[in-house]
Amino acid sequence: MRGAWLNAVVVRTALGLAFLLPMPVVADSVLEDKVQRVAGELRCLVCQNDTIAASQAPLAVDLRNQVRRLLAQGQSEAQVLEYMTQRYGDFVRYRPPLKPSTWPLWFMPVVLLLLAGLGWWRFTRARPTGAQS
Amino acid sequence: MTQGPKRLGPWLALAVFALLSVALALGLKLNPREVPSPLLGKPLPSFTLPALGAASAPVSSQQWRGQWWVLNVWASWCTPCAVEHPVLLQLAQSQRVTLVGLNYKDASPAAQTWLAQRGNPYQTVWVDTQGSVGLDLGVYGVPETYIIDPQGRVRHKHTGAVTPQWVQSTLLPLLETSRG
Numbered sequence: 001m002r003g004a005w006l007n008a009v010v011v012r013t014a015l016g017l018a019f020l021l022p023m024p025v026v027a028d029s030v031l032e033d034k035v036q037r038v039a040g041e042l043r044c045l046v047c048q049n050d051t052i053a054a055s056q057a058p059l060a061v062d063l064r065n066q067v068r069r070l071l072a073q074g075q076s077e078a079q080v081l082e083y084m085t086q087r088y089g090d091f092v093r094y095r096p097p098l099k100p101s102t103w104p105l106w107f108m109p110v111v112l113l114l115l116a117g118l119g120w121w122r123f124t125r126a127r128p129t130g131a132q133s
Numbered sequence: 134m135t136q137g138p139k140r141l142g143p144w145l146a147l148a149v150f151a152l153l154s155v156a157l158a159l160g161l162k163l164n165p166r167e168v169p170s171p172l173l174g175k176p177l178p179s180f181t182l183p184a185l186g187a188a189s190a191p192v193s194s195q196q197w198r199g200q201w202w203v204l205n206v207w208a209s210w211c212t213p214c215a216v217e218h219p220v221l222l223q224l225a226q227s228q229r230v231t232l233v234g235l236n237y238k239d240a241s242p243a244a245q246t247w248l249a250q251r252g253n254p255y256q257t258v259w260v261d262t263q264g265s266v267g268l269d270l271g272v273y274g275v276p277e278t279y280i281i282d283p284q285g286r287v288r289h290k291h292t293g294a295v296t297p298q299w300v301q302s303t304l305l306p307l308l309e310t311s312r313g
Contacts, residue, residue, distance in 0.1 A: 045273035048165060058238075059273055062264060087271040089171040126142075 035068045038077050042067070042084055043094045051094050170271055170290040177204070177279070177287050178269045185236055185258035186245055192257050195285070201308050202231040204279040205255070205295075206267065208239040209247035211275040217294035218251050224300055225254035230308060234258035237267050237275055280307055 039053035044060040052060040052067075063084070070080045084092050096102045172178075181193045205221060207214040225232050234255035236244045241260055248258070261267055270279070273292075280289040280303075288307055291299060 045168060062268065066268060086171060087269060088273065089169055089271070091168045123142075 031068065031071060034071050034077060035064065038067050038071065038080050039064050041081060041094050043092050045088060045092065166274065166292055168273075168292070170287065172271060172279075172287040173290065174286060174288070176285050177281050178266075180266045180269065182235075182259040182261055182266060185234075185241060185248075185260050192259060196257075197231055197233065197281070198285055199283050200231060201283060201311060202233055202281050203304070204233050204235060204281060206235045206237050206270070206272050206275050206277040206279075208237050208275050209243040210239065213294040214276045215251070217276055217296070218254075220295050220297055220300060221254040222252050223297075224304075229305065231256050235266065235270075236260050237272060238262065238264040280304060282307075283311065 036053055040051050042052045042063065044050045044052045044055040044057055044063070046057040046059045047055050050057075050060070052063045067080055067084075070083060071077070075083070081093070090096055090102070096105060098106055177194060179194055181191045183191045203224075221232060224230065232254050234257070236258050238261070241262075244258070244260075248255075259266070264272070270277075276294055278291040278295050279287050282288050289303060291303070
């Protein structure tokens with residue numbers, strides 16, 4: 001639940017940024033929408049905090065073109081993501097897949113927050129008693 | 134009961150602080166550019182590309198099957214490539230392993246001039262003008278260096294300029310493993 005909500009925020013932000021950028025005028029807007037959607041899911045490995053939709057690095061341009069080429073060939077969006085993951089690894093996914101090796105990545109913030117909350121709760125609860133005695 | 138947690142509290146805080154410090158210190162040492170290659174342990178994608186200079190037949194990546202070889206992705210426009218070049222020249226001179234170059238998104242005349250000026254450590258240089266083989270290999274920053282075993286599997290990938298230390302502590306030990 002939490003993850004899904006977080007996903008939505010991250011994706012929307014990434015897509016929002018993607019649409020801000022000037023894009024070449026193209027005839028096939030359906031294809032281009034798909035390209036933008038997939039590109040917004042892929043990390044640019046040169047400028048690691050950008051998606052390849054948001055980056056103007058030469059590698060990002062190459063990868064966008066490759067995404068367009070594959071989609072134009074009729075591959076599905078999932079297939080294109082898989083194609084990129086095979087070549088660049090999980091790191092290329094802007095939303096890392098949930099699997100044992102990425103558990104710390106996904107759950108550490110929640111665990112830390114819970115621990116901090118617990119600590120805070122104990123602290124605020126212990127103080128009045130300490131002050132009284 | 135109030136005494137217990139009160140005494141434990143500072144120590145607990147210290148422990149958490151120490152743990153965080155260690156974690157952050159380790160994090161600082163990590164190089165974010167070193168992204169693990171999904172190719173590790175897997176066969177190098179098969180490809181055939183024309184060789185630089187020679188108008189001869191294209192060269193297949195299966196050419197060096199049965200021996201260890203090193204694939205170095207480089208370009209004449211790439212500054213760190215010039216930095217690592219002496220290391221590659223020395224490696225070629227030592228004849229420990231076959232060096233093959235992949236000239237990535239470069240202009241062939243510029244690449245040839247570059248090699249003529251600095252020396253050519255490569256047995257063969259592939260020309261990948263469009264960077265399409267680079268894409269199959271997952272190249273994202275030149276130079277990149279791959280160590281390939283006799284079975285054609287990628288055993289190691291290094292991003293960025295290689296150093297004499299990399300040759301000593303990574304490449305040579307790997308070559309030794311096959312001999313033993």
